[in-house]
Amino acid sequence: MGLARQAAIVGVYEHPTRFAPNKTAFQLMAESARGALADAGLSLKEVDGLCSTGLGFGATGIVSLCEYLNLKPGFVDSTAIGGASFVAHAAHAAAAIAAGLCSVVLIVYGSTAASQRLAIGTAGIGSADPADQYETPFGPTTVASYALVAARHMHEYGTTAEQLAEIAVTTRMHAGLNPQAKYREPITVEDVLASRTIASPLRLLDCCIISDGAGAFVMTSAERARELRRRPIWLLGAGEAVGHGEGGLRDYLETAAAQSGRAALARAGVAHREIDLAMIYDSFTITVLVTLENLGFCRRGEGGSFVSGGRLRFDGALPVNTDGGGLSSNHPGMRGVFLVIEAVRQLRGEAGPAQVRDCRIALVHGTGGTLGLRHSGATLVLAN
Amino acid sequence: MSQQANVPSRPRPRIDEESRPWWEALGRRELYLQRCLECGALRWYPRALCPECLCDRTQWVRASGRGKVYSLTTVHQNQTPGFAGATPYLLAYVELEEGVRILTNVVNCRPEEATIGASVEAVFQDIGNQTGLLSFQPTRQQA
Ligand SMILES: [Zn+2]
Numbered sequence: 001m002g003l004a005r006q007a008a009i010v011g012v013y014e015h016p017t018r019f020a021p022n023k024t025a026f027q028l029m030a031e032s033a034r035g036a037l038a039d040a041g042l043s044l045k046e047v048d049g050l051c052s053t054g055l056g057f058g059a060t061g062i063v064s065l066c067e068y069l070n071l072k073p074g075f076v077d078s079t080a081i082g083g084a085s086f087v088a089h090a091a092h093a094a095a096a097i098a099a100g101l102c103s104v105v106l107i108v109y110g111s112t113a114a115s116q117r118l119a120i121g122t123a124g125i126g127s128a129d130p131a132d133q134y135e136t137p138f139g140p141t142t143v144a145s146y147a148l149v150a151a152r153h154m155h156e157y158g159t160t161a162e163q164l165a166e167i168a169v170t171t172r173m174h175a176g177l178n179p180q181a182k183y184r185e186p187i188t189v190e191d192v193l194a195s196r197t198i199a200s201p202l203r204l205l206d207c208c209i210i211s212d213g214a215g216a217f218v219m220t221s222a223e224r225a226r227e228l229r230r231r232p233i234w235l236l237g238a239g240e241a242v243g244h245g246e247g248g249l250r251d252y253l254e255t256a257a258a259q260s261g262r263a264a265l266a267r268a269g270v271a272h273r274e275i276d277l278a279m280i281y282d283s284f285t286i287t288v289l290v291t292l293e294n295l296g297f298c299r300r301g302e303g304g305s306f307v308s309g310g311r312l313r314f315d316g317a318l319p320v321n322t323d324g325g326g327l328s329s330n331h332p333g334m335r336g337v338f339l340v341i342e343a344v345r346q347l348r349g350e351a352g353p354a355q356v357r358d359c360r361i362a363l364v365h366g367t368g369g370t371l372g373l374r375h376s377g378a379t380l381v382l383a384n
Numbered sequence: 385m386s387q388q389a390n391v392p393s394r395p396r397p398r399i400d401e402e403s404r405p406w407w408e409a410l411g412r413r414e415l416y417l418q419r420c421l422e423c424g425a426l427r428w429y430p431r432a433l434c435p436e437c438l439c440d441r442t443q444w445v446r447a448s449g450r451g452k453v454y455s456l457t458t459v460h461q462n463q464t465p466g467f468a469g470a471t472p473y474l475l476a477y478v479e480l481e482e483g484v485r486i487l488t489n490v491v492n493c494r495p496e497e498a499t500i501g502a503s504v505e506a507v508f509q510d511i512g513n514q515t516g517l518l519s520f521q522p523t524r525q526q527a
Binding site for chain 2: 123124138196197199372
């Protein structure tokens, strides 16, 4: 038995803050929980499942968050696969609900990355894992790992900096339609090309911003969802995957999205042409380009022309990141939760000036980790 | 830019018992890769068990130290101590002649002298305790 229409998203809340130096991450999460539960018409005491992770989460951070919210859920999941985590949590929550392990799951994220001045993309990325010793001495950063993918894509397919810049320009245009977005002034391809290089070929405006931020969504069973105040947004299918060095043999233009996307679409029984909106994790412009290729929206190598000509605009052929994305709206270290929230707003018809016409099916894809070293992918197909 | 790509003063690798032969070979200016004695698979990075068949009978085979740049980025910003003052430097995947792609630096050249597809050769840097680090430089004379 699959997960299609076994569980629904019944409440969402995106915290309006982009800079909260006087708040803690846990406070932002509690405020987001309050907003999402109010949206759903549910009370905190009805929550019997909790999913979260975070940049500052300790090994048992999920237990600390339960304590902070004074929850005693029967299901917890703090799967930590980087920014894709909250996309994966949605699938895990649906599976837990379908299996009868719990009935109301709160998925929540909050971070004060900006007010703590975290150098998320341009600090070293050391760990205690065995591969670290073969990498850290050479100075990889998060940006540089994505840059290695971008450089290879340009080499193999002639993809240009202008084509990557198109993604940043379209996303900024969407941010201009979102009053809560951190950066709303329109930019041009020339602006992107004139911004300073962080790790070639990626320039400052190819990179996601760093903000504070938080958000939450609530999932419940089909039966329960039908009794609640908001139109249920159904999970049709989900997939997860990882990408890594493959013993030294990896093709670095193939990403986890190929595996997770194929699985999610097959489980949902949905074809690419039926998708009205794609929420694609935009840590960097190259992330969007290779993810669209790997998800099968275009063929490998064709991403550069695919993202050009306004195709990704909210009124284009494949609207992408209509909230302004991590490139312009918010990126508090991990962004998966916001991909889901914007997809729900669009599927409810509540996306304001960036509303996609007749939005019925949305694909959400989170990418976590460092694309050119090791990363994760999680895909959802959602429908109203 | 016209300056030389810098050689960063790098953080030391966290060597463990699985990896020690790799690092000690580099200290002797030799490059050795692991091959599984059961299934024959060559693997990167070094580890005790073959990730294809989980066999722990391993042969260290000498590698040529020649390869080609698979991908390359000039890093202009890295806040990590040791790198903050070393930018710009070249971070690359080099595909060894033996077939595996490894993360490294391309050194001893100007950034514009290194390109994807270029032939490179091993450069060994002594880091003490009879161990070394492996970087690459553009091949000066073709064989
Ligand atoms: Zn083997």
